[in-house]
Amino acid sequence: MKALHGKALLDDPAQNKSTAFTREERMRYGLQGLLPYSVADIKNQQQRVLGNLRGKRSDIEKYIFLNSLLERNQRLFYRTLIDYIEEIMPLVYTPTVGEACSEFAHIFRKPQGLYITPEDRGRVASLLANWPETDVRIIVVTDGERILGLGDLGANGMGIPIGKIALYVACAGIHPAHCMPVMLDVGTNNQELRNDPLYLGYPHARLAGQDYLSLVDEFVQAVRHKFPDALIQFEDFSSEHAFVLLDRYHKQVRCFNDDIQGTAAVTLAGVHASCRITHKQFADLKIMLLGTGSAATGIARLMLSAFQTAGLSEAVARARIAFVDREGLVVTARAKHKAHIQPFIQEQAPASFLEAIERLQPDVLIGATGAAGAFSEAVIHQMAQYQERPVIIALSNPTSHTECTAEQACRWSDGRAVFASGSPFPAVTMGEKIFHPAQGNNAYIFPGIGLGMLACRATLVTERMFLAAAEVLAAMVSPEEIERGAIYPTLPRVREVSQAIAIAVCHVAQQEGLATANLPDDLEAYVRTLMYEPDY
Numbered sequence: 001m002k003a004l005h006g007k008a009l010l011d012d013p014a015q016n017k018s019t020a021f022t023r024e025e026r027m028r029y030g031l032q033g034l035l036p037y038s039v040a041d042i043k044n045q046q047q048r049v050l051g052n053l054r055g056k057r058s059d060i061e062k063y064i065f066l067n068s069l070l071e072r073n074q075r076l077f078y079r080t081l082i083d084y085i086e087e088i089m090p091l092v093y094t095p096t097v098g099e100a101c102s103e104f105a106h107i108f109r110k111p112q113g114l115y116i117t118p119e120d121r122g123r124v125a126s127l128l129a130n131w132p133e134t135d136v137r138i139i140v141v142t143d144g145e146r147i148l149g150l151g152d153l154g155a156n157g158m159g160i161p162i163g164k165i166a167l168y169v170a171c172a173g174i175h176p177a178h179c180m181p182v183m184l185d186v187g188t189n190n191q192e193l194r195n196d197p198l199y200l201g202y203p204h205a206r207l208a209g210q211d212y213l214s215l216v217d218e219f220v221q222a223v224r225h226k227f228p229d230a231l232i233q234f235e236d237f238s239s240e241h242a243f244v245l246l247d248r249y250h251k252q253v254r255c256f257n258d259d260i261q262g263t264a265a266v267t268l269a270g271v272h273a274s275c276r277i278t279h280k281q282f283a284d285l286k287i288m289l290l291g292t293g294s295a296a297t298g299i300a301r302l303m304l305s306a307f308q309t310a311g312l313s314e315a316v317a318r319a320r321i322a323f324v325d326r327e328g329l330v331v332t333a334r335a336k337h338k339a340h341i342q343p344f345i346q347e348q349a350p351a352s353f354l355e356a357i358e359r360l361q362p363d364v365l366i367g368a369t370g371a372a373g374a375f376s377e378a379v380i381h382q383m384a385q386y387q388e389r390p391v392i393i394a395l396s397n398p399t400s401h402t403e404c405t406a407e408q409a410c411r412w413s414d415g416r417a418v419f420a421s422g423s424p425f426p427a428v429t430m431g432e433k434i435f436h437p438a439q440g441n442n443a444y445i446f447p448g449i450g451l452g453m454l455a456c457r458a459t460l461v462t463e464r465m466f467l468a469a470a471e472v473l474a475a476m477v478s479p480e481e482i483e484r485g486a487i488y489p490t491l492p493r494v495r496e497v498s499q500a501i502a503i504a505v506c507h508v509a510q511q512e513g514l515a516t517a518n519l520p521d522d523l524e525a526y527v528r529t530l531m532y533e534p535d536y
């Protein structure tokens with residue numbers, strides 16, 4: 001790290017300690033006179049941060065405040081995020097990050113992350129060379145086309161890679177200097193944004209076809225060259241591009257798609273853990289998915305592998321997974337279906353969503369639609385009619401787009417639903433009983449995958465790593481959490497979860513012959529040494 005002095009030191013978010021610089025440091029670094037008298041410590045500063053934060057009137061103001069803190073004092077920001085994760089994660093991630101993306105061009109203060117546009121074709125490598133860090137290990141990249149359930153937000157989508165990177169640091173202890181958020185700003189088809197005089201992105205229709213692919217290719221190749229140890233996480237692409245890009249790169253470069261693969265692992269873990277509440281065998285379950293996009297398809301693929309691992313034949317496993325879309329059950333009798341769900345089309349008569357629940361009586365219902373209210377009262381009722389403890393997982397983000405709220409799932413099932421959702425909900429009280437919804441978000445998976453990759457430097461990310469991550473996460477749900485009806489660990493345990501996932505990733509990488517790092521026997525201790533603990 002470059003040695004800084006005086007005002008430049010106070011202006012550097014990575015090195016700034018502000019009022020916590022000691023008297024000796026103030027003398028050594030030319031800070032005398034530049035700070036108020038009192039010498040604080042990080043705990044003391046944290047109290048000031050929390051006081052300021054809690055005094056803000058709205059979540060978006062809290063987001064702006066926290067983002068400015070990150071830009072002033074990185075260590076204080078991360079220390080506070082880690083120590084108060086239940087309170088602060090929803091402000092830097094879903095749901096507030098959704099609002100922050102929608103408002104991005106209006107609340108913009110200071111550039112963060114790297115922007116690449118079609119005008120940079122042919123010189124993407126030189127843009128990467130402008131990045132101030134040299135040892136980038138984690139890249140989260142989006143093109144902004146499907147930001148949470150909010151659709152095409154163009155360059156405003158930069159809030160998502162920034163938020164995911166904050167979680168890599170907070171939830172897995174990846175050092176901030178190893179992380180880079182990237183916006184592949186290929187334009188937007190959101191006319192409203194393009195008409196906004198404050199819009200900051202490339203104000204043209206989205207690049208398509210070969211022009212699009214060749215720009216992504218150039219980016220991926222430039223990363224390989226400039227940051228050969230980096231893992232690329234594709235995030236919030238349209239499902240069409242998500243599958244094309246994953247197919248294109250996953251056997252060539254260290255990459256994964258979080259909406260397809262990370263989401264699948266977190267959902268599989270939740271389904272596994274739910275069996276401890278419902279007292280069912282995983283291999284007996286029937287799963288119904290609402291939506292046929294990236295998340296739902298990823299879940300079906302991983303679930304298929306998990307069922308086979310649990311001893312089912314491929315045919316039986318497929319028959320256990322049913323898709324429902326806007327027109328009802330996805331069946332062969334209906335007209336064309338998207339290529340990626342072809343393997344899951346059922347040989348059955350057509351049925352509406354409600355009829356499909358009646359006919360198949362699924363144990364688990366999973367929503368990945370981005371459609372608010374898609375789990376209606378009738379749907380939850382129908383599930384609760386056939387299952388004593390229906391498992392309802394409403395993945396869609398942000399909260400305004402959830403398939404149903406925790407309160408709805410609880411009331412409409414007479415308190416019997418086992419519920420998790422992509423964005424957090426507070427506990428619901430029903431008579432004497434308190435219902436504790438869990439948060440089913442890929443934030444329990446991707447940070448650990450990244451930490452594992454950083455530890456073992458595997459050349460590729462594989463499906464077995466996600467299966468292992470799901471197993472680890474499911475096993476970590478404690479008896480007390482299960483007792484409370486939760487299918488995921490509470491958020492304050494997320495660093496412990498990420499560490500365990502990272503170790504599992506190292507094991508899989510070793511077994512698959514993909515690890516390139518020399519790993520010691522004591523992986524637990526080794527992985528812990530890699531985890532950044534923000535402090536002065």
Ligand SMILES: NC(=O)c1ccc[n+]([C@@H]2O[C@H](COP(=O)([O-])OP(=O)(O)OC[C@H]3O[C@@H](n4cnc5c(N)ncnc54)[C@H](O)[C@@H]3O)[C@@H](O)[C@H]2O)c1
Pocket residue numbers: 146147148149150238239258259263266290291292293294295296324325326367368369370371374395396397398401421422423440441442443
């Ligand atoms: N909790 C998590 O960790 C997590 C992870 C990934 C995605 N998500 C959320 O899941 C949602 C979907 O993400 P995706 O990547 O799959 O998007 P996508 O665009 O690839 O897929 C959405 C699918 O939902 C279908 N759909 C929309 N409205 C519907 C309705 N009313 N009934 C039935 N189907 C409907 C669409 O046709 C499409 O198939 C988003 O809201 C996203 O925020 C959550």
Ligand SMILES: O=C(O)C[C@H](O)C(=O)O
Pocket residue numbers: 093094147148149236258259396397422441442443
């Ligand atoms: O961003 C999240 O909260 C989860 C997920 O990746 C999503 O796209 O919704």
Ligand SMILES: [Mg+2]
Pocket residue numbers: 148235236258259
């Ligand atoms: Mg996402």
